[in-house]
Amino acid sequence: MIKNDRFLKALARxxxxxxxxxxxxQAGRYLPEYRKIRSQAGDFLTLCKTPELACEVTLQxxxxxxxxAAIIFSDILTIPDAMHLGLYFEPGEGPKFxxxxxxxxxxxxxxxxxxxxxxxxxxxxxxxxxxxxxxxVPLIGFAGSPWTIGCYMVEGGPxxxxxxxxxxxxxxxxxxxxxxxxxxxxxxxYLQAQIAAGADVIMLFxxxxxxxxxxxxxxxxxxxxxxxxxxLPAHIPTIVFTKNGGLWLEAIANIGSNAVGLDWTIDVGxxxxxxxxxxxxxxxxxPAIMQATPEVITQHVEQILASYGSGNGHIFNLGHGITPNxxxxxxxxxxxxxxxxxxxxxxxxxxxxxx
Amino acid sequence: MIKNDRFLKALARxxxxxxxxxxxxQAGRYLPEYRKIRSQAGDFLTLCKTPELACEVTLQxxxxxxxxAAIIFSDILTIPDAMHLGLYFEPGEGPKFxxxxxxxxxxxxxxxxxxxxxxxxxxxxxxxxxxxxxxxVPLIGFAGSPWTIGCYMVEGGPxxxxxxxxxxxxxxxxxxxxxxxxxxxxxxxYLQAQIAAGADVIMLFxxxxxxxxxxxxxxxxxxxxxxxxxxLPAHIPTIVFTKNGGLWLEAIANIGSNAVGLDWTIDVGxxxxxxxxxxxxxxxxxPAIMQATPEVITQHVEQILASYGSGNGHIFNLGHGITPNxxxxxxxxxxxxxxxxxxxxxxxxxxxxxx
Numbered sequence: 001m002i003k004n005d006r007f008l009k010a011l012a013r014x015x016x017x018x019x020x021x022x023x024x025x026q027a028g029r030y031l032p033e034y035r036k037i038r039s040q041a042g043d044f045l046t047l048c049k050t051p052e053l054a055c056e057v058t059l060q061x062x063x064x065x066x067x068x069a070a071i072i073f074s075d076i077l078t079i080p081d082a083m084h085l086g087l088y089f090e091p092g093e094g095p096k097f098x099x100x101x102x103x104x105x106x107x108x109x110x111x112x113x114x115x116x117x118x119x120x121x122x123x124x125x126x127x128x129x130x131x132x133x134x135x136x137v138p139l140i141g142f143a144g145s146p147w148t149i150g151c152y153m154v155e156g157g158p159x160x161x162x163x164x165x166x167x168x169x170x171x172x173x174x175x176x177x178x179x180x181x182x183x184x185x186x187x188x189x190y191l192q193a194q195i196a197a198g199a200d201v202i203m204l205f206x207x208x209x210x211x212x213x214x215x216x217x218x219x220x221x222x223x224x225x226x227x228x229x230x231x232l233p234a235h236i237p238t239i240v241f242t243k244n245g246g247l248w249l250e251a252i253a254n255i256g257s258n259a260v261g262l263d264w265t266i267d268v269g270x271x272x273x274x275x276x277x278x279x280x281x282x283x284x285x286x287p288a289i290m291q292a293t294p295e296v297i298t299q300h301v302e303q304i305l306a307s308y309g310s311g312n313g314h315i316f317n318l319g320h321g322i323t324p325n326x327x328x329x330x331x332x333x334x335x336x337x338x339x340x341x342x343x344x345x346x347x348x349x350x351x352x353x354x355x
Numbered sequence: 356m357i358k359n360d361r362f363l364k365a366l367a368r369x370x371x372x373x374x375x376x377x378x379x380x381q382a383g384r385y386l387p388e389y390r391k392i393r394s395q396a397g398d399f400l401t402l403c404k405t406p407e408l409a410c411e412v413t414l415q416x417x418x419x420x421x422x423x424a425a426i427i428f429s430d431i432l433t434i435p436d437a438m439h440l441g442l443y444f445e446p447g448e449g450p451k452f453x454x455x456x457x458x459x460x461x462x463x464x465x466x467x468x469x470x471x472x473x474x475x476x477x478x479x480x481x482x483x484x485x486x487x488x489x490x491x492v493p494l495i496g497f498a499g500s501p502w503t504i505g506c507y508m509v510e511g512g513p514x515x516x517x518x519x520x521x522x523x524x525x526x527x528x529x530x531x532x533x534x535x536x537x538x539x540x541x542x543x544x545y546l547q548a549q550i551a552a553g554a555d556v557i558m559l560f561x562x563x564x565x566x567x568x569x570x571x572x573x574x575x576x577x578x579x580x581x582x583x584x585x586x587l588p589a590h591i592p593t594i595v596f597t598k599n600g601g602l603w604l605e606a607i608a609n610i611g612s613n614a615v616g617l618d619w620t621i622d623v624g625x626x627x628x629x630x631x632x633x634x635x636x637x638x639x640x641x642p643a644i645m646q647a648t649p650e651v652i653t654q655h656v657e658q659i660l661a662s663y664g665s666g667n668g669h670i671f672n673l674g675h676g677i678t679p680n681x682x683x684x685x686x687x688x689x690x691x692x693x694x695x696x697x698x699x700x701x702x703x704x705x706x707x708x709x710x
């Protein structure tokens with residue numbers, strides 16, 4: 001059914017001809033055609049909530065680049081938006097909520113959104129996109145982790161110290177667990193619906209897990225991500241990504257995902273030694289390298305491929321989302337370099353197997 | 356000469372009766388007596404530049420709490436300020452520079468500040484404080500790392516993605532090395548002068564090293580910190596702290612400092628297993644825990660002490676600076692809990708040695 005199944009094979013740690021590659025935020029502001037649609041939509045949330053447009057921007061990077069996966073255009077804050085907390089985006093400041101969720105009463109009031117009734121625009125965008133893709137590449141559905149979504153809900157917006165949610169964690173953990181449980185239940189339903197609508201792979205983004213102590217990370221982030229993974233059908237491959245989670249890879253690899261996403265602070269070869277026997281690895285070019293020349297980009301691609309080495313189970317990606325200041329031509333350089341320079345590592349493997 | 360030498364002994368990994376404790380930013384806005392002096396001074400920089408007042412606020416936390424060290428009240432950006440880049444503080448936004456240092460020409464123009472001529476106010480503050488302390492506890496002098504100071508100079512202020520300095524790193528590394536070498540030379544002279552003025556211990560703060568790849572961290576941060584350490588007299592104990600550097604502890608422990616500072620994302624027992632045979636460890640309570648009740652603070656102190664276990668070489672601290680929203684009473688709880696609860700780990704050791 002899927003014509004280019006390199007990404008699915010790598011997730012299953014099966015042999016491939018070339019290392020598959022896609023980019024976090026590959027449908028985004030670095031593309032002029034994205035900025036055009038975005039300005040037509042008026043604002044970011046309207047773009048997310050208009051399935052035809054969300055489908056169109058999801059497909060844009062695939063028109064330009066030889067990417068091995070599509071990821072549905074959406075946002076990790078669709079769930080609290082569906083909980084009626086008044087999500088809005090202040091230009092240059094990131095997401096904010098008119099009603100932060102920072103006490104027992106406001107947490108008690110939160111409902112579990114019904115995916116088709118309250119978040120139907122996401123499912124519609126997935127259905128449109130699946131149809132338009134016509135099996136060209138797999139489509140990734142996604143959600144934020146309960147902890148990460150909770151950070152935005154409790155703080156009411158971006159934060160440097162996350163003092164409010166951490167205060168709650170250390171003074172009233174039971175209340176925070178109630179919030180995270182509601183989020184985990186909501187996310188499970190949401191991702192099940194994304195799968196029913198056609199998502200081939202699911203990714204959990206834990207942007208803020210890395211601000212926790214090892215014990216708090218286990219109890220307040222990893223635990224709930226594990227619950228979510230367990231609620232999903234076993235045949236759907238999953239990827240878990242905790243930014244700044246490099247110290248905790250063994251724990252992350254144990255919660256049942258097929259792949260673990262890596263940011264750029266860890267050497268992918270070291271990560272493979274630690275957890276490569278259990279999971280596939282996704283990453284991990286520093287997004288800042290995309291500002292450099294084609295030669296420098298290619299050189300860093302080669303370093304990462306060499307560090308991972310021969311064999312299966314690597315999905316190339318950035319260590320975080322691509323930033324708006326990147327030239328689209330450099331993405332072509334990256335994608336083509338991954339495909340071209342990775343062949344030697346897969347040929348070697350096939351040669352070894354033939355012997 | 357120093358009456359309470361618990362901190363110096365722990366830095367040398369020698370036996371102590373109790374685990375020594377001090378707090379990053381212990382002279383700071385959480386103290387009402389600090390806020391009073393600060394409002395008299397007018398602004399933060401004037402306070403730094405008035406030796407009598409800097410001395411007074413350095414001593415304030417020692418009046419209240421049974422701390423085992425003092426740290427001179429100053430800022431990591433005194434050096435670029437002495438380079439005439441127009442340092443100023445925008446309320447709620449952090450430090451900024453009127454002239455960012457983001458090209459070859461502006462880097463070439465930078466001079467190496469003379470510590471006594473250009474930064475004499477720091478040396479005077481240290482001399483005053485040493486006299487006032489009268490050997491009560493050791494006095495820590497400090498500087499930012501070249502990479503961290505460079506981040507502020509190149510970005511011109513706080514940044515989320517550090518796109519400008521990382522762009523320089525990947526497109527024009529030679530220029531960035533020129534900047535970092537000038538900073539390393541300046542910092543070496545600055546710290547030598549702090550030692551001559553009376554600083555007993557030196558700490559390097561690498562707040563932003565953790566945003567780099569492992570290779571870039573080695574080349575653009577660790578390398579220059581090692582140069583600085585090598586320029587200091589061998590008898591002066593040193594501490595190196597890279598926030599989010601937990602993945603690179605082995606490399607950090609190899610550059611010749613006596614102690615390595617830890618943020619709260621790593622278990623102190625794991626860190627001890629990895630590098631405790633080489634260096635003392637400083638840390639690592641999550642500063643957010645200081646918002647909690649005395650019982651919760653004490654419980655987390657006990658966890659960290661137990662995780663480090665019996666024996667020498669632990670200096671208790673937070674994993675980052677104390678925040679302005681903390682009740683001073685909670686600092687007393689912390690300091691006293693460290694001293695009280697740590698005795699068992701040192702008694703055991705002495706008992707073992709006696710056998």
